[in-house]
Amino acid sequence: MDPQKQHLIKLAHTKMPFGRYEGRYLIDLPEYYIVWYKSKGLPKGQLGQMLGLVYELKLNGLEELVRNIKRQYPKP
Template identity: 40%
Template sequence: MNPEDLQKLVTLKMPFGKHQGVLIADLPGNYLNWFAREGFPKGEIGRLLALMQEIDHNGLKPLLDPLRGPSRGPSR
């Protein structure tokens, strides 16, 4: 993991699926856990989803709050 990956979590949107258009950092935990069970996609998006699943699973979502723009509030 590198710092650029953390920034991507709060800026890139899910490009497909049920939650298309949602920031990766805002994806629900059950969706991330589904990928963990079924398999993450190949490439960068899969790597970022796996990272976000680990962050969510370990209760570390608030660590992403400082990386969000001023118009975004803290994560739920």
């Protein structure tokens, strides 16, 4: 499977591990929260990369793409 596709599938099934929105799928986080996090500074590592991608997806109105992936590829 294409690594980019695998990354999007993983993003679709990743939940926020801490904070106010703990347990929510990253793609379902409110836009204002993602924008706030981006201005504050995203966390290091994979979570920060995923939040950065969520920011770009929401900025371009493409979050439904990830929601469709979540439905199409259920978590094993």
